[in-house]
Amino acid sequence: MKVHEYQAKELLAQYGVPIPRGRVASSAAEARQIATELAVPVVVKAQIHAGGRGKGGGIRLAATPEEAERAAGQVIGMTLVTPQTGPEGRLVRRVLVEEQTLIERELYLAVLIDSSIGRAILMGSSAGGMEIEEVAASHPEAIHRVDIDPAAGFQPYEARELAFALGLSGDQLRPAVGLIGGLYRLFVEKDCSLAEVNPLVVTKDGRVLALDAKLNFDDNAIFRHPDILALRDIEEEDPLEVRAQSEGINNYVKLDGNIGCIVNGAGLAMATMDAIKLAGGEPANFLDIGTVNDSSRVVNALAIIGSDPGVKAILINIFGGMARVDVIAQGIIEAHDRVRLPIVARLAGTNLEEGVRLLQNAQVRVERAEDLGEAARKAVAAANG
Helix, strand or coil: CECCHHHHHHHHHHCCCCCCCEEEECCHHHHHHHHHHHCCCEEEEECCCCCCCHHHCCEEEECCHHHHHHHHHHHCCCEECCCCCCCCCEECCCEEEEECCCEEEEEEEEEEEECCCCEEEEEEECCCCCCHHHHHHHCHHHEEEEECCCCCCCCHHHHHHHHHHCCCCHHHHHHHHHHHHHHHHHHHHCCEEEEEEEEEEEECCCCEEECCCEEEECHHHHHHCHHHHCCCCHHHCCHHHHHHHHCCCCCEEECCCCEEEEECCHHHHHHHHHHHHHCCCCECEEEECCCCCCHHHHHHHHHHHHCCCCCCEEEEEEEECCCCHHHHHHHHHHHHHHCCCCEEEEEEECCHHHHHHHHHHHCCCEEECCCHHHHHHHHHHHHHC
């Protein structure tokens, strides 16, 4: 789960991480009031779940409250297109109005999981304000990392080690160590999958501030954090993904292709997507329907995929173990009249014969395939046709 920058900063502040003064505004008049209270030049920042906002015109400077009101009026209500939103962009519904900062240096700081070693790591770079992927590709020596031993936990010396690597010393060292420790505690206690500050800045007057913040939370642990769940903004999420979750289909991710996928098992779902690409097509979604013996789940899955205007064909790949093929078949039959798309089905496993008999007796328009490769080729042909 993602949250907005202003929400991330509020959480950072709870853990002692210094942030610029400011508040969120939902209208131009409110932005003017906040700028008046701050009584300094401000920056007006669009609040969407995507980076690169400045490149799309979503971050503007204002020297007076009147300029802040004008800037907020221009940003709120705009469809902001950034490298991370795609060409469709995102509607801006609120802005963060905060004090401008005189910057001496920009740094990068993050806590994340390195799945290759199964540990949380601290990551920092002197190349703040840039995409960290670009830094890793062009200047890998500029990235510093500290692996956190899960048995010993975070130690202050590890923060000092990273701070020194980033060139922070003297009067900046103590606040930097406190900031890094606070970010790590937030990461662990709130079950984050990513806690990123980019840029972390050193100001002209020597302060160390989190100028921007990004927090992602582990969906599998969100039940432990009702306070975090309350921050969810479903207007920033894909409508089909929101609909899928509301109907009990939690493992659905919308993609850009034209072949919808319904599969049981995450590994099989990924293999199905690979097979589609190998056959020359593009998957429209990831969907692991799970171990389901409820035909309504199949009906809902087909309805969600069928409502995606980009989908031209559907591939159903079921390897029934605990999930019964006859239940899947019954769901296909119940949904068939509402989904006017070619359907290719590769069915195998428990109660296969009964499932095939149901489909044949119902005379539904489903093209069968004996294996995954054949199913993928038939789905690609159907989508192209």
